[in-house]
Amino acid sequence: MFSQNDKLNILVIRFKRIGDAILTLPLCNSLKLTFPNACIDYVLYEEMAHLFYGHPYIDNVITIKEDERKNLIKYLKKVYSVTRKKYDIIIDVMSTPKSELFCLFSLSSPIRIGRYKKNRGFTYTHKTKEPESLNKIDKFLKQLLSPLSEAGFNLKTSYDFKFYSTEKEKQNYRELMTKSGVDFSKPVVAFSIYSRVQHKIYPIEKMKEVVNYLIKKYDAQVIFFFSPDQKEAIQSIHKEMGNNKNIFSNIETPTIKDLVPFLENCDYYIGNEGGARHLAQGVNLPSLAIFNPYSELKEWLPFPSEKNMGLSP
The missing domain is CATH 3.40.50.2000 (Glycogen Phosphorylase B;)
Incomplete structure (x- = not known):
């Protein structure tokens, strides 16, 4: 297993609507604070990717283009090419059959976290259940980062989702x-x-x-x-x-x-x-x-x- 200050590769998957992607930013920031030398890659649909280019919490924005969304062969090729990077941590915020493919192609990744869904998530190392009565940011942080805390890492959480222009x-x-x-x-x-x-x-x-x-x-x-x-x-x-x-x-x-x-x-x-x-x-x-x-x-x-x-x- 790796240490907290290692140069890790971390993949966060949250392609959906813009609001969902924005409210996942605190999770990216928390990962950046917890693993200061890590490279954080964020998977998004192409139409919302512009918003996250150059954001201080994210090192690389990986886009899923429209033709890749609609064509299974192209999508599989994209997932395969992305996962050749060999990630240390994968957090599948989406936790759908389509997003889980990133974990399927990354079975050597030590930590693969997804949300608990019945009869799904067999490629995750950790399937986490959703806490009750919390806003989306709290849910993402408590649900998807808890395995890191349980693994002994000193988790540093942030609720910040600031945006900036020049x-x-x-x-x-x-x-x-x-x-x-x-x-x-x-x-x-x-x-x-x-x-x-x-x-x-x-x-x-x-x-x-x-x-x-x-x-x-x-x-x-x-x-x-x-x-x-x-x-x-x-x-x-x-x-x-x-x-x-x-x-x-x-x-x-x-x-x-x-x-x-x-x-x-x-x-x-x-x-x-x-x-x-x-x-x-x-x-x-x-x-x-x-x-x-x-x-x-x-x-x-x-x-x-x-x-x-x-x-x-």
Whole structure:
């Protein structure tokens, strides 16, 4: 077995939605703190990978491309090529038959940790059961790092999932927002009025009431941010609201990473719960999120406070 200060290779697997990937960052940070000389590799779907390039908790981002996701032969080739690195620790946060293949191709890895699933996980050295009544970050840390503590390592945990942009990136977005007509002398609200996931969308007509209230009471500058495929729907909603000059639907965030400097230039986040809300908390932006009936607020709103709030049915 290796020691805590060895130059280890550690693989963390969490390809799914952006919110899941963000809330796994504390696990990566905890591994970095516990094994300071380790190389942390993080497996993600290609569309969310941009957000994690250069992040201080991660040494290498390994992307699963769309064609590799959809073609089993290509996917197997990708898993095989990744696992030739010979990892000392593999943590399969996903713990699905597809993600477990990384462990199947790495049976020589001393520690292979996954979540307990009935009749699955035969390639793991440790199958861990989920603790109750904890938010997702706590669950990941307590569930997936416990085998390391039990093995005698001095575990150092962190709940941090901060995101950063450079001063130049932040300034570029401020200039872009100013050219688009945003008045920074007034409150600037990043408003998630829409979502890629249909069941996460709070009724649009009720959202319009919230927007109109913010404008009437606070003279707020409300920015409807969106991904490229949502542009038409967002601008249609803006048009329905009379193209109000306090509402902006012309500020684009082409990639998920562009949301970081954009949010850093806002005063508040309001809207549907999702990956953007987690990013808002990650850049220390006050937020109020509306949770859909299928998402447990206690799980998906880590460390609620007066600064990070959520509403749930």
